[in-house]
Amino acid sequence: DAGVTQSPTHLIKTRGQQVTLRCSPKSGHDTVSWYQQALGQGPQFIFQYYEEEERQRGNFPDRFSGHQFPNYSSELNVNALLLGDSALYLCASSFIGGTPEELFFGSGTQLSVL
């Protein structure tokens, strides 16, 4: 049973560029949440997708956008990258009808903005 997979594992971009991160949820899961984890900090909630729509959003600017596909996989897009966007981006999946918010995490994408 495949868990949550994220790609790529590492990424280096320069300021002003755009980036797309990808996530495939655990088999049987229908909800994908994205988190940003800066060095030495806890994960910060970006947004959550269910039924191809954004359900909730954290305190992140509109430069952060996402998408969920019919197969439940998801993308996180960040435009006009800033140095402060350097972080580990974590994807977590869950099942709406299952245990409330038992999140299953991928290993993350390490984004470095130079």
Place this chain on the structure above:
Amino acid sequence: AQSVTQLDSQVPVFEEAPVELRCNYSSSVSVYLFWYVQYPNQGLQLLLKYLSGSTLVKGINGFEAEFNKSQTSFHLRKPSVHISDTAEYFCAVSDPNTGGFKTIFGAGTRLFVKA
């Protein structure tokens, strides 16, 4: 809005000693509470969760936590730690009134187990 405070950023402890990692959350009528562990270069893994019922919750790897509503705390404990328990531990909370979505994490506590 919900928030979580982990009172210790780092906890060094000798192998086979007991450990307690402290967590307080902002007050709410009801909450779901979680502890997650993160090993180096990995995502987070659920250790245990409190949804309702018994205030003492047992999780994987010998960890347990106690929900204290009056103290708004959810401290994590293990009676005897191993070197392999060295990791970052995150306390998290979500609001069941919103369907349990938008889990909020604390800043983390780094547990360092010494031989």
